[in-house]
Amino acid sequence: MFYEPHMLESIKRVEATRNERLGQQFPRLTADEKAALLKGYHPDYKAGTMRELAVGPNMGDRVPHELADLLEGQSRIDPDAVDLSRADFDVDILVIGGGGAGTSAALLAHARGASVLLATKLRLGDANTMMAQGGIQAADKPSDSPAIHYLDVMGGGGFQNIPELVRALTHDAPSAMKWLEDLGAMFDKEPDGTMVSIHGGGTSRRRMHSARDYSGAEIMRTLRDEFRNQKIQHLEFASAVELVLDTKGQCAGAILYDMETDEYRLARAKVVILATGGMGRLHVQQFPCTNHYGATADGLVIAYRAGARMVFMDAIQYHPTGVAYPEQIVGQLVTEKVRGLGAQLVNDQGRRFIFDLETRDTVSAAIIRECQERGHGVRTNTGMVGVWLDSPMIEILRGPGTIAKALPAMMRQYQRFDIDMRNLPILIYPTQHYQNGGLLINDQGETGIPNLFAAGEVSGGVHGRNRLMGNSLLDILVFGRRAGVAAAERVSKVAQGDLRLDHVRSYQARLGEAGKGTGRPSPMLLPNYVRLETIERTGEAARAA
Amino acid sequence: MAAEHAMVRFYLMGKPHDVPKGLTIQKAMEYAGFRLLRGCGCRGGFCGACGTVYRTPGDYRLKVGLACQTVVEDQMFLALIPFYPAVKSTYRVEDLPPTSDTLISLYPEILRCVGCNSCRKVCPQEIEVMRYIAAAQRGDIAKVADLSFDCLMCGLCASRCPAEIVQYNVAILARRLYACHVALPAAHLAARVEEIGRGVCEADLDAMVAAHEAELRRLYAAREIEPEEL
Numbered sequence: 014m015f016y017e018p019h020m021l022e023s024i025k026r027v028e029a030t031r032n033e034r035l036g037q038q039f040p041r042l043t044a045d046e047k048a049a050l051l052k053g054y055h056p057d058y059k060a061g062t063m064r065e066l067a068v069g070p071n072m073g074d075r076v077p078h079e080l081a082d083l084l085e086g087q088s089r090i091d092p093d094a095v096d097l098s099r100a101d102f103d104v105d106i107l108v109i110g111g112g113g114a115g116t117s118a119a120l121l122a123h124a125r126g127a128s129v130l131l132a133t134k135l136r137l138g139d140a141n142t143m144m145a146q147g148g149i150q151a152a153d154k155p156s157d158s159p160a161i162h163y164l165d166v167m168g169g170g171g172f173q174n175i176p177e178l179v180r181a182l183t184h185d186a187p188s189a190m191k192w193l194e195d196l197g198a199m200f201d202k203e204p205d206g207t208m209v210s211i212h213g214g215g216t217s218r219r220r221m222h223s224a225r226d227y228s229g230a231e232i233m234r235t236l237r238d239e240f241r242n243q244k245i246q247h248l249e250f251a252s253a254v255e256l257v258l259d260t261k262g263q264c265a266g267a268i269l270y271d272m273e274t275d276e277y278r279l280a281r282a283k284v285v286i287l288a289t290g291g292m293g294r295l296h297v298q299q300f301p302c303t304n305h306y307g308a309t310a311d312g313l314v315i316a317y318r319a320g321a322r323m324v325f326m327d328a329i330q331y332h333p334t335g336v337a338y339p340e341q342i343v344g345q346l347v348t349e350k351v352r353g354l355g356a357q358l359v360n361d362q363g364r365r366f367i368f369d370l371e372t373r374d375t376v377s378a379a380i381i382r383e384c385q386e387r388g389h390g391v392r393t394n395t396g397m398v399g400v401w402l403d404s405p406m407i408e409i410l411r412g413p414g415t416i417a418k419a420l421p422a423m424m425r426q427y428q429r430f431d432i433d434m435r436n437l438p439i440l441i442y443p444t445q446h447y448q449n450g451g452l453l454i455n456d457q458g459e460t461g462i463p464n465l466f467a468a469g470e471v472s473g474g475v476h477g478r479n480r481l482m483g484n485s486l487l488d489i490l491v492f493g494r495r496a497g498v499a500a501a502e503r504v505s506k507v508a509q510g511d512l513r514l515d516h517v518r519s520y521q522a523r524l525g526e527a528g529k530g531t532g533r534p535s536p537m538l539l540p541n542y543v544r545l546e547t548i549e550r551t552g553e554a555a556r557a558a
Numbered sequence: 559m560a561a562e563h564a565m566v567r568f569y570l571m572g573k574p575h576d577v578p579k580g581l582t583i584q585k586a587m588e589y590a591g592f593r594l595l596r597g598c599g600c601r602g603g604f605c606g607a608c609g610t611v612y613r614t615p616g617d618y619r620l621k622v623g624l625a626c627q628t629v630v631e632d633q634m635f636l637a638l639i640p641f642y643p644a645v646k647s648t649y650r651v652e653d654l655p656p657t658s659d660t661l662i663s664l665y666p667e668i669l670r671c672v673g674c675n676s677c678r679k680v681c682p683q684e685i686e687v688m689r690y691i692a693a694a695q696r697g698d699i700a701k702v703a704d705l706s707f708d709c710l711m712c713g714l715c716a717s718r719c720p721a722e723i724v725q726y727n728v729a730i731l732a733r734r735l736y737a738c739h740v741a742l743p744a745a746h747l748a749a750r751v752e753e754i755g756r757g758v759c760e761a762d763l764d765a766m767v768a769a770h771e772a773e774l775r776r777l778y779a780a781r782e783i784e785p786e787e788l
Contacts, residue, residue, distance in 0.1 A: 143604050154746055157784075160759065161781075168781075183763070188751055197736075199703060199736060206741065206743050219784055227708060238731075242651075305605075341627075342627070539593070
């Protein structure tokens with residue numbers, strides 16, 4: 014695998030402008046310029062891609078069709094067929110989801126003496142946390158403060174973020190980092206212990222901490238190792254297909270589905286923490302995505318049916334730098350750290366068109382404009398289009414060997430396809446990356462449903478309409494920890510009624526009355542990548558649904 | 559459809575499937591009709607769910623790759639190894655000294671290494687696994703941590719080890735020991751946590767929360783940007 018001849022021609026132009034670009038400051042956009050760029054080219058503003066929800070707490074709010082299809086889908090269970098009198102598991106706290114938020118919540122709740130069951134759809138640690146590369150923000154240097162971090166978060170989110178959540182995020186960031194340091198997570202440090210930190214898009218201080226470009230993996234495997242040391246009860250390949258409420262309208266557990274044996278089990282709990290992650294694998298507007306296989310919005314679906322409200326579900330994050338070439342890994346992430354270390358975005362002529370560390374929504378819109386309107390993208394032989402990320406600049410700016418040391422995962426990803434990003438630029442295009450919104454929570458992680466907490470990507474509000482790099486790893490830790498603590502404190506106060514699934518019946522009935530049911534089995538659980546032809550050939554049309 | 563593409567034939571656990579040239583093993587399986595559960599995780603080379611072993615004609619060697627990052631080849635004979643039984647010790651990392659005694663007491667089998675280098679040959683990340691096990695034996699915790707850092711914990715090393723070592727669990731213990739006891743703590747981080755504990759940051763945060771959008775926009779536009787440090 015190597016670049017096609019016309020791509021190499023374009024690379025010559027990139028190399029020709031490199032010296033002149035090295036010291037060049039590219040102007041940042043003004044607020045008005047940014048607003049106009051987003052409105053013109055960000056996919057969120059594309060007509061015909063969203064619809065108003067027909068029923069439920071967000072009735073009338075616009076969400077992407079792909080999500081609406083699931084929110085207005087068909088429950089996987091028949092409430093009348095479920096025996097709610099006998100629980101297979103009976104615990105203080107049920108954590109649904111085994112990524113960074115769920116694992117953090119379980120660790121904190123367990124440490125406070127609660128009995129915890131963690132159920133997760135695939136393996137413990139199979140989550141977007143594991144894939145986060147670039148880093149985690151925390152205002153822990155003398156030149157920085159939580160208030161400065163707060164302002165960056167608000168500006169990045171379009172000043173729409175929920176203030177109490179941003180306060181919690183930035184206030185707890187240093188404590189979350191200290192917790193990880195004490196657990197033995199191996200962050201990049203100077204010999205004297207000082208954390209190495211760089212800029213990310215939209216930061217006013219260098220507060221991006223990293224563990225090479227395996228930042229999320231290092232955090233996740235450390236949390237998972239500690240979780241296993243604590244011997245906390247957990248079920249793998251067990252997805253939650255409905256929440257269970259009680260006669261008082263409180264959350265009281267979930268129906269778990271064993272992905273391997275097709276069995277359904279009832280887990281009763283005094284408190285439930287939902288940490289199921291986002292919706293990347295819905296491929297909104299048919300974008301490729303950076304996300305984990307299981308990122309199918311399951312938690313949103315079951316919580317919405319139970320009456321939880323969502324916010325900012327019309328704000329999807331497209332990461333500016335997804336792989337556009339080679340074809341085999343199209344859509345996979347090229348971490349923002351590549352730009353943080355000095356690589357510039359340039360078009361087919363080797364010309365810059367945007368300040369590289371604007372916020373992600375803005376950079377993505379600029380790339381789309383460059384390729385779709387201005388015709389300055391580079392087209393591959395499979396029809397993908399993209400712009401160059403001039404990675405060799407990193408070695409020029411920061412010295413030979415920087416990429417091997419700071420970006421080993423990226424270098425390896427490209428080397429597998431015989432592309433050496435130390436010497437040649439890489440071709441990128443925006444890719445679906447993150448749901449900026451999610452379930453509305455308060456600063457303790459509680460949703461509007463009593464005894465139902467949510468943490469991590471499934472929750473929303475803290476990032477407003479656009480999350481900054483490094484605030485997702487932070488989000489899962491801060492709100493995972495807060496939810497774990499708050500849930501453990503809640504346990505002794507819960508007076509539970511009898512268990513009910515009436516909310517499933519009534520939601521389906523309202524959907525039927527509105528004539529809006531899609532009939533899609535939901536939650537989706539896993540995407541279906543079996544090609545349509547194969548499905549038709551094998552007569553498994555039902556499986557394609 | 560099929561006529562437009564050059565096709566290749568691969569054998570999944572012995573059974574042939576014809577797929578277009580150029581797909582990853584993971585996408586080739588999906589093309590062939592498999593809906594994956596085990597053996598599929600992040601789909602991006604970070605989670606270690608899809609460790610794959612394969613052989614190609616005319617070559618006795620066992621080859622390896624991640625199904626999500628390896629292109630399927632004609633006549634490839636492959637199997638995924640999504641799980642391999644492992645031993646894992648439990649411990650309180652904060653109480654353990656970062657020494658060879660710690661590693662040997664929790665994982666005594668590391669002394670059984672016969673130096674065959676099978677672990678290195680089977681690592682899809684090309685990590686120097688045998689070298690870090692040697693470093694573990696002599697208590698060079700920093701070396702183990704550094705050499706093993708890019709490990710995905712896919713388990714292929716353990717599957718091939720004649721000494722029955724679970725290398726990746728030794729490695730994560732060593733990394734945690736290193737970060738906890740060998741690397742110096744970040745003084746600026748401890749200082750900030752202490753300040754927050756004393757309530758030093760509350761007033762500024764409260765002022766931010768109380769600020770109206772227009773005021774926040776003004777402050778945001780006037781932000782000083784800390785220069786890059788090169």
